[in-house]
Amino acid sequence: MRKLIRGGTVVNASESATADVLVDGETVVGVGRFDGVDAEVIDATGCFVLPGAIDNHTHLSMPFGGTWSADDYDTGTRAAAAGGTTCIVDFALQMHRGGLRSSLEEWMGRAEGAAHVDYGFHMAITNADAATIADMSSMVDEGITSFKVFLAYPNVLMVTDDQYLAVLERARDLEALTMVHCENGHAIAHLVSKALAAGQTDPIHHALTRPETMEAEATGRAVRLAGFAGAPVFVVHVSCKAAADEIIRARAAGARAYGETCIQYLFNSVDDLRRPGFEGARYVCSPPLRDAANQPHLWDALRLDHLQIVSTDHCPFNDEQKRLGLGDFSKIPNGLAAIQHRLPMLWEHGVRAGRLSPNRVVEITSTAVARMFGLERKGWIGAGADADIVVFDPARRHVFSCATSLMNVDYDIYEGREVAGSPRLTLSRGTVVWDDGRICTRPGHGQYVRRAVFDARRL
Numbered sequence: 001m002r003k004l005i006r007g008g009t010v011v012n013a014s015e016s017a018t019a020d021v022l023v024d025g026e027t028v029v030g031v032g033r034f035d036g037v038d039a040e041v042i043d044a045t046g047c048f049v050l051p052g053a054i055d056n057h058t059h060l061s062m063p064f065g066g067t068w069s070a071d072d073y074d075t076g077t078r079a080a081a082a083g084g085t086t087c088i089v090d091f092a093l094q095m096h097r098g099g100l101r102s103s104l105e106e107w108m109g110r111a112e113g114a115a116h117v118d119y120g121f122h123m124a125i126t127n128a129d130a131a132t133i134a135d136m137s138s139m140v141d142e143g144i145t146s147f148k149v150f151l152a153y154p155n156v157l158m159v160t161d162d163q164y165l166a167v168l169e170r171a172r173d174l175e176a177l178t179m180v181h182c183e184n185g186h187a188i189a190h191l192v193s194k195a196l197a198a199g200q201t202d203p204i205h206h207a208l209t210r211p212e213t214m215e216a217e218a219t220g221r222a223v224r225l226a227g228f229a230g231a232p233v234f235v236v237h238v239s240c241k242a243a244a245d246e247i248i249r250a251r252a253a254g255a256r257a258y259g260e261t262c263i264q265y266l267f268n269s270v271d272d273l274r275r276p277g278f279e280g281a282r283y284v285c286s287p288p289l290r291d292a293a294n295q296p297h298l299w300d301a302l303r304l305d306h307l308q309i310v311s312t313d314h315c316p317f318n319d320e321q322k323r324l325g326l327g328d329f330s331k332i333p334n335g336l337a338a339i340q341h342r343l344p345m346l347w348e349h350g351v352r353a354g355r356l357s358p359n360r361v362v363e364i365t366s367t368a369v370a371r372m373f374g375l376e377r378k379g380w381i382g383a384g385a386d387a388d389i390v391v392f393d394p395a396r397r398h399v400f401s402c403a404t405s406l407m408n409v410d411y412d413i414y415e416g417r418e419v420a421g422s423p424r425l426t427l428s429r430g431t432v433v434w435d436d437g438r439i440c441t442r443p444g445h446g447q448y449v450r451r452a453v454f455d456a457r458r459l
């Protein structure tokens with residue numbers, strides 16, 4: 001069955017054009033003028049036709065601090081599609097010593113038959129023993145071509161510098177990309193102990209015990225060690241100018257160092273953690289939300305390609321789960337619910353506010369993500385690409401609210417905020433997933449995507 005998306009403005013990272021998009025089955029077969037072809041017509045007059053956004057940083061059904069993130073692969077990918085995201089790369093987490101295979105199978109099992117959009121996995125290495133390092137090549141064989149390590153969360157997720165270096169070396173040899181959470185875990189643990197001993201237990205102390213210096217130090221260390229190893233490195237969730245500057249410096253020296261920020265660092269600040277009652281707990285994530293003075297620098301870094309991607313780090317917890325940290329901020333589950341909100345917020349405050357072109361928003365939410373993480377058939381609209389397409393209506397007003405959110409969370413961090421435009425239609429491999437307020441697919445439409453190895457020449 002063919003579909004013709006007619007009369008919209010097709011926006012790719014490199015150019016925009018008024019054109020029709022012809023889809024045959026799961027694939028785009030042409031972009032141009034198609035009069036008189038036999039196809040189901042989707043009228044996109046007045047709309048932007050975008051390659052589906054890709055979110056390379058999500059945590060669906062993730063165990064954290066004795067609980068689980070509140071969205072599974074069904075609810076999380078519904079919300080993704082509603083927000084114009086047609087592919088996610090989620091984090092599988094090593095749960096056992098001595099290898100990665102059993103953990104991957106756990107994550108694959110949870111996602112299988114549940115997702116509404118396509119998904120891949122990064123593998124997070126939490127125990128880089130010899131057997132685990134040896135197992136990395138079998139992950140690449142499965143299409144898992146990026147590995148994440150944490151320099152934070154000692155005794156839970158953190159790897160030490162020797163382990164980090166070993167992962168970098170092996171990933172380099174496998175042409176895989178190492179992703180790194182940059183905060184100095186041990187130094188932060190010291191600050192947390194001091195704060196709790198002094199009776200400082202409120203959510204704001206989560207931020208005060210994880211200062212920018214801790215992120216900048218770990219970022220500098222991470223990119224230096226990667227440079228030493230001759231390995232490419234991707235710094236996840238850059239939250240502040242001081243950390244971005246470390247990446248800028250490394251890139252200027254020729255390192256293959258890359259980074260992302262997330263929407264919450266562009267649109268929220270440390271003041272959200274001071275909200276009355278226990279509401280501040282909703283905004284607890286790591287690295288923490290920063291002083292708003294950082295935000296113009298993050299926008300600049302995106303504009304100048306010092307940072308290449310905006311993701312969400314979607315890791316939702318309900319109020320009741322957040323209350324695990326009542327009386328002890330260090331026990332608040334870390335994470336925000338944002339998977340549905342990225343594209344509408346970036347369009348409003350990026351494009352409409354004149355900070356970024358429509359092409360650059362497509363690049364940082366889709367094209368660069370596909371290239372960074374080896375999603376070869378995604379990230380652009382053209383013959384041969386997967387028909388992952390968003391019809392974005394600049395006149396489809398959207399009010400953020402629990403009532404309009406498909407995320408499985410009992411509050412919305414942007415409750416009451418309004419944007420002028422939002423996705424009217426979202427297609428995943430030629431199938432309409434989201435049609436103006438309604439999810440049309442069944443769980444299981446979304447398929448696992450094998451990813452190609454890292455290649456800096458794509459970027």
Ligand SMILES: [Zn+2]
Pocket residue numbers: 057059313315
């Ligand atoms: Zn994360």
